[in-house]
Amino acid sequence: MERALERLADALLTGLGLLVIAAVCLNFANVMGRYVFGQAIFGADEIQTYMMVWMAFLGAVIVGWRNAHLRMDVLVRALPPWLKVALRILELTLLAATTVLVAIQSWKFVITMAELDRRSDAADIPMAIPHAAVAIGFTLIAAGALWHLVARRWNTPASDQDPT
Numbered sequence: 766m767e768r769a770l771e772r773l774a775d776a777l778l779t780g781l782g783l784l785v786i787a788a789v790c791l792n793f794a795n796v797m798g799r800y801v802f803g804q805a806i807f808g809a810d811e812i813q814t815y816m817m818v819w820m821a822f823l824g825a826v827i828v829g830w831r832n833a834h835l836r837m838d839v840l841v842r843a844l845p846p847w848l849k850v851a852l853r854i855l856e857l858t859l860l861a862a863t864t865v866l867v868a869i870q871s872w873k874f875v876i877t878m879a880e881l882d883r884r885s886d887a888a889d890i891p892m893a894i895p896h897a898a899v900a901i902g903f904t905l906i907a908a909g910a911l912w913h914l915v916a917r918r919w920n921t922p923a924s925d926q927d928p929t
Contacts, residue, residue: 767916770830774830774831777823777827778827781823781824781827784820785820787816788820791806791813792809792813794806807887808885808887808889808890809888810887811885811887811888812888815885818899819895821902822899822901823902823905825906826902826909854914857913858914860906860910861907861910864904864906864907868903871896871900871904872904874899874900875893876893879891
């Protein structure tokens with residue numbers, strides 16, 4: 766199961782890389798259109814912004830899953846192993862609780878945006894789509910934190926892992 770989840774994280778990372786490339790291509794096409802042909806792509810800036818929102822929240826899922834987030838661990842490194850584990854369990858529990866609460870509220874907002882059929886001004890994109898990035902991101906972060914707790918992955922705090 767662990768390997769399958771890691772492969773999913775790799776696939777998501779590949780997808781994010783392709784999304785970055787697509788955003789750069791859209792930006793390049795928009796610049797060429799605007800300055801070379803005198804005609805910009807209508808809504809391109811809006812689309813790029815929504816792409817970046819998706820990249821940020823899906824990237825946060827991978828960071829959370831792989832314990833690659835920034836942390837102040839100078840004091841944690843000095844703690845005895847049992848206290849490091851206790852602190853990691855507390856960290857994962859608080860992370861799961863917080864992200865579940867945010868995910869619930871985010872899904873409610875996505876549903877509201879979909880029911881109202883609210884659309885972006887320039888590109889006419891349903892606003893449920895960019896807002897879904899927040900809901901999906903926090904849902905997956907919560908699932909990852911719960912997986913770490915249930916699978917007992919808390920016995921190796923990220924602060925003890927080799928940073929390379």
